[in-house]
Amino acid sequence: CITGALNKYKRVDAIVEIHNKTNARFVSGVSSKTDYLISSRKDTTKAKKARSFGTRVIDENEEMENLISAAKEVKEKINIIEENNSRDVNESIEWYNKGLILLTENNPMESLNCFDKAIEGAPEEEIELRVRSYNGKGHALYQLEKFVESIQEYHSAIVLDPTSVTGKTLYNMGSSYASIELYADAVKCFEQAKNRGLGKEEQRLCQTQI
Numbered sequence: 001c002i003t004g005a006l007n008k009y010k011r012v013d014a015i016v017e018i019h020n021k022t023n024a025r026f027v028s029g030v031s032s033k034t035d036y037l038i039s040s041r042k043d044t045t046k047a048k049k050a051r052s053f054g055t056r057v058i059d060e061n062e063e064m065e066n067l068i069s070a071a072k073e074v075k076e077k078i079n080i081i082e083e084n085n086s087r088d089v090n091e092s093i094e095w096y097n098k099g100l101i102l103l104t105e106n107n108p109m110e111s112l113n114c115f116d117k118a119i120e121g122a123p124e125e126e127i128e129l130r131v132r133s134y135n136g137k138g139h140a141l142y143q144l145e146k147f148v149e150s151i152q153e154y155h156s157a158i159v160l161d162p163t164s165v166t167g168k169t170l171y172n173m174g175s176s177y178a179s180i181e182l183y184a185d186a187v188k189c190f191e192q193a194k195n196r197g198l199g200k201e202e203q204r205l206c207q208t209q210i
Contacts, residue, residue: 030055092122092129099136108143115140131157131164139172147176167196171206178209 030050047057099114115136122129134157141150154173158165174189190206198206 089121089123089126089129092118092120092126092133095121096129096133096136099133099140103136103139103143106143108140112137112140112144127161128164131160134160135166135169138169142172142176145179147179151176165192165196167193167198167202170196171198171202171209174206174209 030046030053032053034050034053034055050057095114095118099111099118102108102111102114115133118133118136119130122133124130134153138150138153138157141147141153151173154169154176157169170189170193174186174193177183177186177189187210190210194203194206
């Protein structure tokens with residue numbers, strides 16, 4: 001992102017030229033996401049604010065080609081970051097899917113390692129993948145009868161996205177609470193699980209547990 005006023009060049013001409021060569025985006029003000037500020041003076045309020053964010057302040061008298069070159073550098077860095085994020089996401093999805101397969105094969109210990117790797121590699125903005133992986137860890141720990149740890153993983157998923165909680169997750173949480181004799185918490189989980197997409201047989205199990 002680039003912002004700033006120009007005296008030597010017409011602003012619209014500069015915007016068109018830089019955008020055509022770099023796809024840079026011009027903004028109206030300085031923020032922590034701004035890469036460059038173009039200015040004919042370096043003692044302005046905007047320039048001081050830019051420096052406080054670590055934004056590079058460029059003298060308008062610098063050659064336009066230097067500015068274009070700098071913007072291209074930013075674009076290349078962004079492309080590298082996006083490529084790395086995409087690679088990380090794909091690898092995390094593979095680890096998550098492998099963890100699910102191992103769960104169905106009654107191999108919770110190995111699946112736990114897979115879910116850990118999925119969480120470790122998933123970018124922070126991939127909320128759904130991280131939620132699913134935390135739930136996977138909860139299921140694996142539940143199978144291992146590590147009930148306290150399973151509750152902690154389920155809670156980690158809920159904190160990330162409370163709207164994504166499934167009936168199965170709540171049922172397992174309730175079972176974990178019951179196993180450590182926290183019956184009031186167990187009942188709350190079973191009650192909430194009944195309204196989270198469970199089938200008739202699963203709802204009957206919830207009612208039996210209650």
